[in-house]
Amino acid sequence: LPAVGGSEGVGRVVELGPDTQGPAVGQTVLLPPGGGTWATHVVAAAARLVPLPNAADPKQLAMLTVNPPTASLLLSDFASLQPGDWVIQNGANSGVGSYVVQLAKLRGFKTVNIVRRESAVAGVEGLGADVVLVDGDDLAERVKAATGGAAIKLGIDAVGGKATMRLAACLGEGASMVNYGALSGEPCVVSPRELVFRDVCLKGFWLARWFRTTAQQKQLALLTELAGLIAAGKLSAPIQATYDVAQIKEAVAAAAAGERQGKILITPSHA
Amino acid sequence: LPAVGGSEGVGRVVELGPDTQGPAVGQTVLLPPGGGTWATHVVAAAARLVPLPNAADPKQLAMLTVNPPTASLLLSDFASLQPGDWVIQNGANSGVGSYVVQLAKLRGFKTVNIVRRESAVAGVEGLGADVVLVDGDDLAERVKAATGGAAIKLGIDAVGGKATMRLAACLGEGASMVNYGALSGEPCVVSPRELVFRDVCLKGFWLARWFRTTAQQKQLALLTELAGLIAAGKLSAPIQATYDVAQIKEAVAAAAAGERQGKILITPSHA
Structure with missing residues (x-):
């Protein structure tokens, strides 16, 4: 501590470092897990940013990393x-x-x-x-x-x-x-x-083990397939409410309450 | 009913039917399951009799059909x-x-x-x-x-x-x-x-399914391997007591009692 919370999320590239090869400015990307995603700005290695369809709903894409691959692998493996x-x-x-x-x-x-x-x-x-x-x-x-x-x-x-x-x-x-x-x-x-x-x-089944033991290329193929389905509107999750990081207490309370009708998301304040 | 009890056991061939190809008279054989084995004499199709080593202890061979293949397959499959x-x-x-x-x-x-x-x-x-x-x-x-x-x-x-x-x-x-x-x-x-x-x-694991779904030749190979180990004295089970079929009530009571030190076997009265 201090640490930034959040284990999944998406962003849009606003700036590339000098001499950096990577996704173009404006590209929607998956944020690297482990770095904290509840933030307005994130600095990350370009190679770790997975490009995602720009046209898709960023809120739906933000839920890509954990539940969709879990569901997909439960059905396939x-x-x-x-x-x-x-x-x-x-x-x-x-x-x-x-x-x-x-x-x-x-x-x-x-x-x-x-x-x-x-x-x-x-x-x-x-x-x-x-x-x-x-x-x-x-x-x-x-x-x-x-x-x-x-x-x-x-x-x-x-x-x-x-x-x-x-x-x-x-x-x-x-x-x-x-x-x-x-x-x-x-x-x-x-x-x-x-x-x-x-x-x-x-x-x-434990997704963390799958990520640990599966070739990077196979992981990317699955995430890309699922991102495509989300972009096409074929895969989505109901969202009950979105909160700013500053409202984190209310967000956690809403997430912990029973009888939810959908996910609780954190959005950056400028979004 | 009436039915003959006993689901495993061995016998010795005493007579072959006319024109019957089968194990020689005197050969120790595994009795076919399902026919009842608590009997002094059994009539069975010669093709269903699995020859066993004559020199082995018939009491140990009599326990061949259920527990040894179960143990073997639990370890291998x-x-x-x-x-x-x-x-x-x-x-x-x-x-x-x-x-x-x-x-x-x-x-x-x-x-x-x-x-x-x-x-x-x-x-x-x-x-x-x-x-x-x-x-x-x-x-x-x-x-x-x-x-x-x-x-x-x-x-x-x-x-x-x-x-x-x-x-x-x-x-x-x-x-x-x-x-x-x-x-x-x-x-x-x-x-x-x-x-x-x-x-x-x-x-x-259920042995009955294994017998139902496994090729006859593979079944025979396993039983023959295990019979060989029994004949060589490498595989045995402790026997607490043997009873005649006429003592079946005492035998069942002994088998049902806790703290046994070995199996309860039924032997034909002339054995």
Whole structure:
């Protein structure tokens, strides 16, 4: 300390250093992670700035670094899905969950989306979800009824606790399940009935490890693909409110409150 | 009903049907599963009889079909282990657990073995275990101390409940865990800490599926390899007592009792 907060964001190049090769002045770029993004001006190495579509909504681009790649990789790296295949997720109204619905639809997958409160159903349906259900004890039967008994190939768990077990019970034999969060605050619970007799496996996903272990070129390819979808208006997240850095206390309080309808963003005061 | 009980066992060929090609009279053979093995005489298709070493102890061979292949496949199909690598299992004094210790030693792997009572430690140590510990809350630290902090590549869980979570915490980053039973009667509990941040995955194993989905030739190769190890005295399970089929009530009571020191076998009355 002192340190600048913020782990993701975008900027526009206002000046290049002397003899610097880099994105042209005026170019929208992704800010390098780790340097702090809640700032009006950032000094960064030109080579670390990823160019982004100038025409896209900077607020939507600002959310590019964490949730969209998480959603994309959850859908691609844990099961071999073909168009028409079913995916099920819980925490479907979360940031990642919203991108999962949209990316699945773009790739031709069908989604069953589980939320924890009735008031979250309509928002997820509005993103293009095929099925949205409120979690509960008879979940597997309700999912079966809603999908016509389809063998669901991938389960995405953001909740943990017995919600993991309920999700596993909805999957087809040999399906994969991946956990990336514990909204319940509890460890995942999975029955040997699913693991042993129905060959379901449980893995975990952590974006930080993916960035650490994946070639730079592959990372750029994914971010560029996702930025293109955002620029084309095909991928977005609802924004509840934007705050200036000076209003950081109010912003954090709004982000921490339950029943949000979208993300809380910090914008530089001159924006 | 009526049905003949017993799902595994061996016999000796006493007679071949007319024009039957099959194992010679006097040959020890594995009895076909599903036909009932608690019998003095069994009629079976010659092609379904797997020849076994005549010189081996028939009581040890009689235990060939379920626990030894389970132990072998748990060690081979869920992690790529090299000699010198560490494996950890709980329920280590169970039938499967005993074979895991012996097979791991034969393959050059080191084992950490977790049991649920102090009185089971000596028996597992006697099988050639490298480390034997009683389960408890500080398990990961005690394992670390006993192995010098080795990165354990495979965890084998027979217990479920929070024992699964304690086992997962002992594993190295990126390790695999496989569950094949729930001695605790509880579903597996795994922390996202292990799944997400330490890239541990949890799978299940069911021998019945392996037999159903694996080529006959590969099944025979495994059973023949294991029968050879049994015949050579390199693989065995402790036997607590043998009973005649007529004593089946006493046998079942003995098998159901806790604190057993070995298997309960049924032998034909003329044996």
